[in-house]
Structures are given as C-alpha cells and as structure tokens.
Amino acid sequence: MDAGELTQITLLSLRVSGTAVFLSSIIGVWLGTYIAISRFKMKKLVVTLIDTFMGTPPVLLGLVLYLFLSRSGPLGFLGILFTPEAMIIAQFLLTLPIVTGLTIPAVESLPREIREYIKSLALPAHYEALLLINEAKINIIGGVLAAFSRAVSEVGAVIIVGGNIRYYTRVLTTAIVYYTNSGEFDTVLWLGLVLTLVYFAINVVILLIRYRVGERSD
Amino acid sequence: MIKASNIVKNYGEAKVLDNVSIEAHRGRITVIMGPNGSGKSTLLRILALLVPPDSGRLELDNTPIDFNNEVEKVNLQKKIGYLPQRPPVLSTSVYNNIYLPLRLRGKTKVEAKKTTESILTMLRLKDRANINAHRLSGGQKQLLALGRALALNPEILLLDEPTASLSPNTAEFVQDIVKSYVREKNCHAVIISHSIPEARKMADSLYLLVSGKIKATFNGQFSEAEILKWI
Numbered sequence: 001m002d003a004g005e006l007t008q009i010t011l012l013s014l015r016v017s018g019t020a021v022f023l024s025s026i027i028g029v030w031l032g033t034y035i036a037i038s039r040f041k042m043k044k045l046v047v048t049l050i051d052t053f054m055g056t057p058p059v060l061l062g063l064v065l066y067l068f069l070s071r072s073g074p075l076g077f078l079g080i081l082f083t084p085e086a087m088i089i090a091q092f093l094l095t096l097p098i099v100t101g102l103t104i105p106a107v108e109s110l111p112r113e114i115r116e117y118i119k120s121l122a123l124p125a126h127y128e129a130l131l132l133i134n135e136a137k138i139n140i141i142g143g144v145l146a147a148f149s150r151a152v153s154e155v156g157a158v159i160i161v162g163g164n165i166r167y168y169t170r171v172l173t174t175a176i177v178y179y180t181n182s183g184e185f186d187t188v189l190w191l192g193l194v195l196t197l198v199y200f201a202i203n204v205v206i207l208l209i210r211y212r213v214g215e216r217s218d
Numbered sequence: 219m220i221k222a223s224n225i226v227k228n229y230g231e232a233k234v235l236d237n238v239s240i241e242a243h244r245g246r247i248t249v250i251m252g253p254n255g256s257g258k259s260t261l262l263r264i265l266a267l268l269v270p271p272d273s274g275r276l277e278l279d280n281t282p283i284d285f286n287n288e289v290e291k292v293n294l295q296k297k298i299g300y301l302p303q304r305p306p307v308l309s310t311s312v313y314n315n316i317y318l319p320l321r322l323r324g325k326t327k328v329e330a331k332k333t334t335e336s337i338l339t340m341l342r343l344k345d346r347a348n349i350n351a352h353r354l355s356g357g358q359k360q361l362l363a364l365g366r367a368l369a370l371n372p373e374i375l376l377l378d379e380p381t382a383s384l385s386p387n388t389a390e391f392v393q394d395i396v397k398s399y400v401r402e403k404n405c406h407a408v409i410i411s412h413s414i415p416e417a418r419k420m421a422d423s424l425y426l427l428v429s430g431k432i433k434a435t436f437n438g439q440f441s442e443a444e445i446l447k448w449i
Contacts, residue, residue, distance in 0.1 A: 114306035116268050117363075121370075122295035127322045135309055 013171040017151035020091030024099050025144050032103025033129040053097035062160030082163035090157035095147035102143030106136040145206045219243050220406050225274035234260045236430040245404040249417045252427035258410045266300040266376050267291050299372030305363030307351035315351045316369050337365040356383040375407040414442050
C-alpha cells in the first residue's frame with residue numbers, strides 16, 4: 001500500500017464517520033432533548049429501547065441494512081449498496097441511539113432550577129430545547145465524541161454494506177481486516193497507528209472545544 | 219387576585235403542604251415566611267405552575283387554573299415572572315441572559331435591546347454586560363435573575379428569597395425596585411423571605427408557613443415578636 005492509498009483510506013474513514021456522526025448529532029441531540037423534557041406514557045420503555053440500541057452489534061445492523069439495500073430489498077431501488085453512502089447510513093443508524101441516549105441524561109441531569117427557569121419562560125418547545133441544549137452542551141459533546149469513537153472504530157457494518165472495495169469503500173478498519181487476513185501484518189500495524197492517531201487528533205479537537213466551552217461557562 | 223385554596227402536596231410519604239390557602243391581591247405584596255423545609259418554595263413552584271398540587275384549587279381573577287390544560291398553563295406562565303431560590307443564569311453573556319428570553323418571547327430586536335439596556339442600567343450591571351453570567355458574583359447573579367424576571371413585564375411576580383445572597387445595601391435597593399414595580403404595574407407579587415425586617419418593609423400581607431400549614435396571617439402592620447412566636 002502506498003502513501004496515496006493510505007491517505008485516500010484515511011480521508012474516506014473521516015468522511016464516512018464524520019458525516020454519519022454529524023447527521024446523527026443533529027437528529028439525536030434534538031430527539032434526546034425532546035424526550036428528556038417530555039412527559040408521555042411509556043417514556044421509560046422508550047428510553048430503555050434507546051439504551052438497548054446503543055449496544056446494537058454492528059454486524060447485525062450491517063446485515064439488516066444489507067437486506068434492506070440489496071436489489072430485492074425494500075430500499076433496493078436506491079442502488080446504493082456497496083457505496084460510501086450505504087456506509088454513512090449504517091454508521092448513522094449505529095450512532096443515532098448513542099447520541100440520543102446520552103443526550104437524555106445530559107439534559108435530565110441539569111440542575112432543577114435551570115430546567116424550571118427555562119420551563120417558566122413558557123417558550124415554544126423548540127426554543128426551550130435550544131436553551132437546554134446550550135446548558136447541557138459539555139455533556140452532549142461528550143456523547144457526540146462517544147458516538148464518533150464507535151463509528152470510527154467499527155468494522156462489522158461498513159464491511160457488509162460497503163464491501164471493502166479498494167479505492168472506493170475501503171476504510172481504515174476494513175483495510176485492517178483485509179490485510180490481517182492476507183497476513184500483511186506490517187501494513188496492519190501502520191493502519192492501526194494511523195487509526196489511533198486520527199482518533200487521538202479528534203479527541204484533542206473535542207477536548208479543546210470542551211475546554212473553551214467550559215471556560216466560557218465557568 | 220391569585221387565590222390558592224386547600225393546597226395539598228406530598229412528596230412520597232412526606233406531606234409538604236397541608237391544606238394551604240393564601241390570597242395575593244393586585245398592587246400588593248404578599249410575603250410568605252417560615253422555617254427551612256416548611257414548604258414555602260414548593261408553594262411558590264405551584265403558584266408558578268411548575269408543579270401541580272395533589273389537591274386543592276388555584277384561581278387567577280376568579281378563574282380556576284387547570285393544571286392538565288397545557289395551553290392554558292403556558293399562556294398563564296407568560297404572565298409570570300419567577301425567581302427561584304438559587305437563581306440560575308443561562309450559560310451566555312449577562313446581556314443575553316436578559317435579551318434572549320425577550321427575543322424568544324417574540325419581542326423585536328429594538329424592543330429587546332432597549333429593555334435589556336434599561337434593566338442592566340437599573341441594576342448597575344451595564345459594565346458587566348459582555349462577560350459570561352457564570353463569572354458574576356452570587357449577589358450579581360441574583361440581581362441579574364431579578365432583572366430577567368422584571369424584563370418580561372410580568373403581571374405576577376413570584377420571588378423566592380430575592381435578597382438572600384445580597385449585601386444589606388443591595389438588598390434594600392432590590393426591595394425598593396420590587397416595591398415600586400408592584401405599585402407601578404399594579405401586579406401580583408408573592409415573595410418568600412427569611413428576613414423579618416424585609417418582611418416588615420415589603421409585606422402588605424404576611425403568611426407564616428410552618429410544617430406545611432399556615433399558622434398565622436397578618437395584614438398591614440405586625441411586630442417582630444408576633445412573627446417570632448411562630449417560627
């Protein structure tokens with residue numbers, strides 16, 4: 001594997017996981033906040049289900065998505081199986097419960113005074129949610145980071161719906177699997193190092209964001 | 219007039235409010251006093267429509283309030299300015315703590331800016347407008363939270379120990395602001411206080427709440443000894 005291919009694989013990993021987590025964060029943060037502030041029957045059941053989906057095995061999710069996206073499946077007409085888009089959908093579905101599930105306690109654990117104060121403003125629900133998200137942002141960022149960790153390190157779902165096609169759908173984790181199976185352990189170690197560095201870089205960025213946000217909140 | 223009749227509130231086994239009835243009239247300040255844990259804050263939260271009572275009746279100008287009617291509740295909450303016991307500040311600038319709720323409540327940019335600036339000037343916080351509200355001292359946060367409540371121009375002012383963490387001078391300043399607001403706007407005001415001098419200065423009527431029950435009611439003048447007899 002040359003440096004060009006390694007760069008292409010790394011960038012694709014970031015594109016797939018980054019897009020998936022970006023989308024799951026937009027939906028999951030709002031969804032989690034709405035669930036946290038809403039009172040409805042079976043709320044505990046819904047929260048338990050979300051928590052359960054947080055631990056969905058990527059292989060199982062990949063298989064289900066494969067069946068949906070395959071030519072004979074209900075979403076076969078989209079023609080996106082074995083494309084980066086299918087991998088984004090897989091990781092989106094994998095990370096959505098994580099972001100949602102971690103946003104709920106982040107909002108619920110805000111001090112009662114701030115929740116009641118925001119409630120007492122009698123704002124439309126989306127404004128109320130916006131103010132609560134702003135208050136809980138440090139813990140919410142933690143949830144997004146957890147989701148990104150899960151996305152960037154998972155292999156089961158992306159290998160099934162992406163197919164690990166060289167120069168097209170091969171990402172760092174699927175490349176590691178491929179080169180392990182081929183016995184090219186030197187390459188595997190380099191890929192592992194790059195994956196770790198990428199993850200470290202993301203952590204540093206998130207840490208800086210949390211530090212700056214936290215500093216402004218002190 | 220706000221009228222709460224026979225309000226009962228339990229938290230699990232504990233009876234926090236036991237058949238509490240109070241009235242608060244327009245243009246007058248109603249003060250509630252009592253020892254810690256007597257249910258004062260819970261009563262104020264019920265008046266703020268934040269928690270429903272287990273039983274009892276709440277009326278505003280002779281119209282009963284239905285806690286199950288979310289639309290009615292939200293419309294009424296828009297008339298309320300509520301200051302909790304440990305007033306929280308939003309994680310944004312001092313300026314935005316007042317400006318944002320006004321904007322989100324539908325005020326135009328010009329109106330919101332004008333109100334924010336006049337409140338900050340009144341509370342002597344204008345020079346701190348751009349710093350994060352979390353960096354304010356406890357007393358300044360209390361002032362900011364009060365200003366935020368007043369900025370919304372409420373018809374019902376519910377203040378839970380509004381001068382608790384203020385210096386004597388600032389406390390007096392706040393008492394004067396609240397008194398003149400209530401008189402000027404002819405609004406309802408229910409204030410919780412631990413300070414007898416404050417109660418004597420502010421209260422047009424006073425309720426003493428002890429162990430979840432109203433033990434005494436005073437209208438007009440009352441002496442410190444009369445209050446101390448109960449708490």
